[in-house]
Amino acid sequence: MHPVVFDQPYEFVPPYQGRCWPWILQRLIRRRLRRDYGIEEIHCEGLDRLKQSLSAGHSILLAPNHCRPCDPGIVTELCRRAGVAPFTMASWHLFMQGRVRRFLLRRIGAFSVYREGMDRQALQAGVDILQQAKRPLVIFPEGVITRTNDRLLALMEGVSFVARAAAKKRSASSPAGQVVIHPVAIRYRFHGDIDVALHGTLDAIENRLSWRPRREIDRIERVYRIGEALLWLKEIEHFGQPQLGAIFERVKRLIDQILDPLEHEWTDGRSDTTTVARVKNLRIAILRDMIAGEVTEEERKRRWAQLEDVYMAQQFSHYPPDYVRGNPTNERLLETVEKFEEDLTDESRIHRPMAATVKVGDPVLVSPQRVRGAAEDPIMREVNRSLHEMLGIPLP
Secondary structure, three states: OOOOOOOOOOOOOOOOOOOHHHHHHHOOHHHHHHHHHOEEEEEEEOHHHHHHHHHOOOEEEEEEOOOOOOHHHHHHHHHHHHOOOOEEEEEHHHHHOOHHHHHHHHHOOEEEEOOOOOOHHHHHHHHHHHHHOOOOEEOOOOOOOOOOOOOOOOOOOHHHHHHHHHHHHHHHOOOOOOEEEEEEEEEEEEOOOHHHHHHHHHHHHHHHOOOOOOOOOOHHHHHHHHHHHHHHHHHHHHHOOOOOOOHHHHHHHHHHHHHHHHHHHHOOOOOOOOHHHHHHHHHHHHHHHHHOOOOOHHHHHHHHHHHHHHHHHHHHHOOOOOOOOOOOOHHHHHHHHHHHHHHHHOOOOOOOOEEEEEEEOOOEEOOOOOOOOOOOOHHHHHHHHHHHHHHOOOOO
């Protein structure tokens, strides 16, 4: 399990207000993207839209999709080309990976948000950044890295909450100002030899499963075989035996088999509409006494096992059942194999060369007031529609 949660009190990491460090680090971001993520090319479209909002003095919130760990670096490079350094709301666990990393994250504009609770300090910091209207604010509305460039998760409404709170303050200021949200669509393309990339990773996974590598098998069939094996292993762990039925139904049953008992123990049986939200609610409940130091060592171990289970349930929810069905693109195959490796080892090898295309959408004007009685937030509906359109994927 990736170290994404900690059983210690949260400490807010505020945004760094200086300008020298962001200017320096932005000019090194291309090198890091190339070295650490294999991103050899970055193409920006719609940059004039962002520049127009900057020239107009608007408060700007950028809302990108989040399919790869390098997305924040891509958005930072986009902002560099627009002549501005962004602030980025980032998960607290990233700041817990060493002093040097924490130092650099702050200097390039990141500040922390606690995903296992209501982080009023982070929300207020976001509102303050937008109210000042000096630098854009970046929030990834999906909330997690999906590893699926052709699918968006349900967008969280924290984006519109921060934007509306800032819009109220800006409308009351003199002179009054506007808050806009620019959806940002990031799409990656792999320009290397897909067979070399897939076979190398699949060989390693099959060896880990004590299988002989089977390069003679069709690559799509090989991906499905490994996917079935990983699903069987988890079904045996949680059901006692492999299950029957379509993959979509089996994955859903597995997620429910993991989360339902925990929800009965920790949230009085209350559930939510998405797996990500269910996992968040469970983490909040499970961690509360651990952070307070009010559990025995044996109980702490039991709860860590539960946290590992909910993490795995969330990871399984990120496998769309038909993602590599039919004639999948090279990128879909690569993303799926990368997820296999990451879920087995917590790491995924870098495949190069990759190219990224970043599209800035039309600004969505933020009204200080939300229409009462609306079943869906109109701001997030428009952001969602724009992201789907720019990514070229159908609305669900």
